[in-house]
Amino acid sequence: MMRDWCSRLSRDLVWRAVKISFVVGSILNLINQGEVLWGAAELSIPHVVLNYLVPFAVSLFSAMQARAQSRPLSKAFKTADVRPAASARNPGRRSTG
Numbered sequence: 268m269m270r271d272w273c274s275r276l277s278r279d280l281v282w283r284a285v286k287i288s289f290v291v292g293s294i295l296n297l298i299n300q301g302e303v304l305w306g307a308a309e310l311s312i313p314h315v316v317l318n319y320l321v322p323f324a325v326s327l328f329s330a331m332q333a334r335a336q337s338r339p340l341s342k343a344f345k346t347a348d349v350r351p352a353a354s355a356r357n358p359g360r361r362s363t364g
Contacts, residue, residue, distance in 0.1 A: 280330045284327040288320070288326060292323075300315065
């Protein structure tokens with residue numbers, strides 16, 4: 268099962284998750300650690316780390332799930348062998364037989 272998850276992991280998914288976690292984590296830190304900016308509280312490092320780690324994990328997991336669900340569909344469409352009937356290929360030609 269772990270090998271299946273690792274096969275879905277790619278550099279572009281990780282990079283996208285990093286960008287999303289930077290944006291979402293920064294917003295969450297402004298919301299959750301806003302008192303630090305005004306000097307009313309001390310910075311909580313574990314909360315800062317979690318504010319970036321949770322969006323990263325959620326984004327990466329959901330992207331891997333989406334990729335896993337889309338692969339069977341794309342393979343099904345690529346491997347489907349749909350050929351027109353002989354009469355559809357040559358509509359003016361009549362079969363003799």
